[in-house]
Amino acid sequence: MSEQELRNELNEPVEPLLPIEKKLIGWSLGIGIVLLVLLAIVNHFLPLS
Amino acid sequence: MTEAVLSPTATAARRLGEDGLAVIVGVGVLTLALVSLAGPDLLGWAVTTSVWTDPAKALGAVSKAYADLGGAGALAATYLALLVVLSLGVAALGAKVGKFAIAFTVVFVIAYASWFVGSWAHISTVTPADQTKLGVSWSLRLTNEGGFIVALIAGLVIANVFPRFADWLKDAIRPELYIKIAIVLLGAFIAVTAAGKLTLASSLLLRGVAAIVEAYLIYWAVVYFIARKWFGFSREWAAPLASGVSICGVAAAIATGGAIRARPQVPVLVSSLVVVFAVVEVLILPFLAQTFLSSQPLVAAAWIGLAVKTDGAAVAAGGITESLVLAKAAAEGINYQPGWLIAVTTTVKVFIDIFIGVWAFILAYIWTNHINVKPDAEKAKASEIWARFPKFVPGFIVTFVAGLALALGGAGPKLAAAVGEANTFRVIFFILTFFSIGVLTDFRKLWREGLGKLAAVYLVSLFGFVIWVGLIIS
Numbered sequence: 001m002s003e004q005e006l007r008n009e010l011n012e013p014v015e016p017l018l019p020i021e022k023k024l025i026g027w028s029l030g031i032g033i034v035l036l037v038l039l040a041i042v043n044h045f046l047p048l049s
Numbered sequence: 050m051t052e053a054v055l056s057p058t059a060t061a062a063r064r065l066g067e068d069g070l071a072v073i074v075g076v077g078v079l080t081l082a083l084v085s086l087a088g089p090d091l092l093g094w095a096v097t098t099s100v101w102t103d104p105a106k107a108l109g110a111v112s113k114a115y116a117d118l119g120g121a122g123a124l125a126a127t128y129l130a131l132l133v134v135l136s137l138g139v140a141a142l143g144a145k146v147g148k149f150a151i152a153f154t155v156v157f158v159i160a161y162a163s164w165f166v167g168s169w170a171h172i173s174t175v176t177p178a179d180q181t182k183l184g185v186s187w188s189l190r191l192t193n194e195g196g197f198i199v200a201l202i203a204g205l206v207i208a209n210v211f212p213r214f215a216d217w218l219k220d221a222i223r224p225e226l227y228i229k230i231a232i233v234l235l236g237a238f239i240a241v242t243a244a245g246k247l248t249l250a251s252s253l254l255l256r257g258v259a260a261i262v263e264a265y266l267i268y269w270a271v272v273y274f275i276a277r278k279w280f281g282f283s284r285e286w287a288a289p290l291a292s293g294v295s296i297c298g299v300a301a302a303i304a305t306g307g308a309i310r311a312r313p314q315v316p317v318l319v320s321s322l323v324v325v326f327a328v329v330e331v332l333i334l335p336f337l338a339q340t341f342l343s344s345q346p347l348v349a350a351a352w353i354g355l356a357v358k359t360d361g362a363a364v365a366a367g368g369i370t371e372s373l374v375l376a377k378a379a380a381e382g383i384n385y386q387p388g389w390l391i392a393v394t395t396t397v398k399v400f401i402d403i404f405i406g407v408w409a410f411i412l413a414y415i416w417t418n419h420i421n422v423k424p425d426a427e428k429a430k431a432s433e434i435w436a437r438f439p440k441f442v443p444g445f446i447v448t449f450v451a452g453l454a455l456a457l458g459g460a461g462p463k464l465a466a467a468v469g470e471a472n473t474f475r476v477i478f479f480i481l482t483f484f485s486i487g488v489l490t491d492f493r494k495l496w497r498e499g500l501g502k503l504a505a506v507y508l509v510s511l512f513g514f515v516i517w518v519g520l521i522i523s
Binding site for chain 1: 259
């Protein structure tokens, strides 16, 4: 891929976020935050030094 | 290309791969080291370097049983052993042995010379007591692992000032192979370090699980959103970029590219970006960790494992961080347990690596069923999980379990000595990794290939988000 081709490609019109992408982002963040909170609780009751 | 059209040798080489070779070499070195528990010391001839003021006294064999060998003899024996083993290994991978052997000789000489320079007392001594003992009035206080940084800089100079020489060396520039061997060897070292230290064992587990959650579920989602929404990247570019920034660099970017059926050049360009930024991180983050996190050493180690991308750079940065943090603490009269920090960094990285295949399968499922839906397109297969699984990880688990079983079985000081000998080789493979990473890092590529916009996403995500969230959660 030449430099010019790459530049052209990266400047193409924006593809809007599809609902499935929004779901992927939302569910990932949601599950991630819940799991981190659970880990924080575990760490609170079984503290590590 | 299918296996049907490959020669039997090429098929065998493809099946073995660098991961398989790393397991064979790593487990082989540990096995030879463990023979000393019940019999002769087979690896005591390996070369080790002390902090020096007189270069003639710097090198020596790791075991007193081989003291007669002298420094030069130990160095020659180590070089020859590595040359033979690695030449056989790359031959099994289908590479040209002659070219590898010549290039490896030069790589070994420059890399070990860098380590030797890094062990000079004016570079490595840390405490005033050590400086007085060695009779030096000043020191950069990089510890003797400052040699890793010297090796990295030597590689960077070659890559960016002597590109033709860098190209000539490329047959022996195999950072992934070197670091995977080192990680397999680290399994036993971590086990012996963690055995009997419940605090470290539970910390390793907790931080490893937290790292998986952060990398795959938090970082990936945020980086993907930033790339798509703020920078307007297409899905084909955003997904490999998100994996490269958030998970584990090159392997994750390539696995993601394959999963979403991106054109091959997309993950390759992302990977080149990952390698460059990983080097920048190695040069900066350990010193930040030393300055701001020396009172929280395990936090510093987990942070490095999360923030520095690519296995080689991360584990290597963990080694530098350990030496810098321990050095600062020692200067303040606090003696932390050696080995704990690198154990945490490595565990965090290995835990993250394990799930690359699972993540690639999830993305492949979403892309083939919801985004690039084509009636005749091949759907995601569960076998992709194993296909993307880093095959050196079982080697790490084998050496970890073996080390743990022996440690809990009461093997004691003999086990520590044997694992110490294997660890000497781990250090040598680290040095080779650092030098190789430097040689592969041509900063000019960034601008020549017009990667500025990709680099901007990387910069914003890594330094604006990944590093700080990792720090908070670690």
